[in-house]
Amino acid sequence: MKFYEICFSPTGGTEKVSALLIKELSKEYTTIDLTNNGTNFSDIFLSQDDIALIAVPSFGGRVPNTAVKRLSQIRANCTKAILVCVYGNRAYEDTLAELQDISRDAGFSIIAAIAAIAEHSISHKYGAGRPDTVDYQSLKEFADKIKIKIDGNDCSIPDIPGNRPYRKTGKVGIIPKPTKKCIKCGLCAKSCPVGAIDKKNPAKVDKEACISCMRCISVCPTKARKINGILLAIVNMMLKKSCSERKKCELFI
Secondary structure: OOEEEEEOOOOOHHHHHHHHHHHHHOOOOEEEEOOOOOOOHHHOEOOOOOEEEEEEEOEOOEOOHHHHHHHHHOEOOOEEEEEEEEEOOOOOOOHHHHHHHHHHHOOEEEEEEEEEEOOOOOOOOOOOOOOOHHHHHHHHHHHHHHHHHHHOOOOOOOOOOOOOOOOOOOOOOOOOEEOOOOOOOOHHHHHOOOOOEOOOOOOOEOOOOOOOOOHHHHHOOOOOEEOOHHHHHHHHHHHHHHHOOOOOOEEEO
16 A cells, blocks of 8 residues: 655645645655646556545635646546645635546545645735644544544545535736846746746746746745735735634545
């Protein structure tokens, strides 16, 4: 039995949750990074004896389209899977339901699902400091329950919330731009999950390709990439009502 961590985490929040869970499930595991623009995911094959933890962020209540395409290329053979969606304390809506369908179509057998909270990728004041100690305790308890299910060879399908058809999603259109602090090191272009940033000129961004994941901001060593202040203020105002109340991690097993 081999364990795999399959994760799409542009800004690191999803990775924090995913890393904690996979380490609770197994001391040895292989990570498959869905943000890596240079990986040929169609070359990845998993067996029936393997266990996969599949973690994605919720983008507007849906699975990011880039993660959808790459996860769909992986070939599983009734591989048991634990699904994880991470959201910025607003709502995950149809993310888990969509992830269930994508994973099933790729050959995975879903045995558990988790919704967890991390810092919002755009409006950092929402979900700030999460996952925190309370979250970690909940996630550890979830992992213990999942281990019992795995050890008991229980392949029952959990009742996962969400709507079909999924909620409609639109392009966010918030595109970070470099400031005068930019040293043109090229790290943002190299790290972009969709290759939207010009490697020779970081100020040039393919607006159609950009998925507003904010990875370029999170990896910049000089904190030189920013989003428009007016747009950020609008986002903060729009999220205030739905994000102010603390949400809890949820387990579906």
